[in-house]
Amino acid sequence: MKFAVYTLYLFISLGLADLEVEKFGAIGNFQSSERTLILYLSRTNNTKTVAEMIQKEVGGDLVAVELENPYPEDYDAIVKQVAEENANGFLPPLKTKVDMVQYDTIFFGFPTWGMQLPPPMKSFLNENDLKGKTIIPFNTNAGYGLGSSLSTLKELSPNSSILNELSVEGGVERDGIYFVMEGKREVEVREAVQKWLKQINVLHQ
Numbered sequence: 001m002k003f004a005v006y007t008l009y010l011f012i013s014l015g016l017a018d019l020e021v022e023k024f025g026a027i028g029n030f031q032s033s034e035r036t037l038i039l040y041l042s043r044t045n046n047t048k049t050v051a052e053m054i055q056k057e058v059g060g061d062l063v064a065v066e067l068e069n070p071y072p073e074d075y076d077a078i079v080k081q082v083a084e085e086n087a088n089g090f091l092p093p094l095k096t097k098v099d100m101v102q103y104d105t106i107f108f109g110f111p112t113w114g115m116q117l118p119p120p121m122k123s124f125l126n127e128n129d130l131k132g133k134t135i136i137p138f139n140t141n142a143g144y145g146l147g148s149s150l151s152t153l154k155e156l157s158p159n160s161s162i163l164n165e166l167s168v169e170g171g172v173e174r175d176g177i178y179f180v181m182e183g184k185r186e187v188e189v190r191e192a193v194q195k196w197l198k199q200i201n202v203l204h205q
């Protein structure tokens with residue numbers, strides 16, 4: 001009898017332990033996606049598409065960075081304005097306001113502009129306190145890489161933990177190549193996003 005009771009107890013506790021693990025896993029995932037922000041700047045929708053791919057994998061809130069005074073449509077004009085802003089340290093005011101208290105994890109997406117972090121992303125880091133939060137950078141560029149953007153991100157968020165970035169080739173607006181995240185390229189980038197999310201342990205293998 002004693003043995004039977006003990007066996008029953010063992011079964012119940014093992015069962016409960018199993019349940020606990022499952023519950024914890026589910027709640028863990030749920031909470032992390034609830035408290036995840038996917039923030040991005042995008043002019044020709046390449047970085048936006050990567051942001052949407054990330055959201056599809058991990059959930060979270062997708063927010064575009066928008067300016068109070070939008071940049072000119074003309075490519076040469078925006079290049080000139082961004083170069084001036086970078087040289088003067090001008091931080092363009094943002095229309096986008098985010099209550100950061102609700103987030104622990106911030107996917108931080110931007111195109112490379114003038115081999116730097118675009119001024120609106122510098123504005124965002126200046127306007128918002130990301131202390132104690134995890135920042136996960138992602139980027140698209142015309143094939144020249146990230147330039148100084150990651151070191152600027154680190155400088156402007158000294159009290160955050162910054163995970164390894166994803167950087168992929170996007171458009172080449174200079175040459176009239178705007179949106180490229182379709183067909184074969186979309187499939188390649190989606191695979192790169194999934195691989196990266198596993199490497200940084202956001203997705204499980």
Ligand SMILES: Cc1cc2nc3c(=O)[nH]c(=O)nc-3n(C[C@H](O)[C@H](O)[C@H](O)COP(=O)(O)O)c2cc1C
Pocket residue numbers: 041042043044045046047048078079082111112113114115116140141142143144145169170171172173178
């Ligand atoms: C103002 C401006 C400056 C750019 N400077 C660079 C650069 O320095 N290096 C680079 O590889 N691509 C540069 N690009 C190209 C973008 O990084 C690339 O097209 C990116 O995929 C655009 O992302 P989006 O579609 O999300 O706006 C620049 C684009 C713009 C509009």
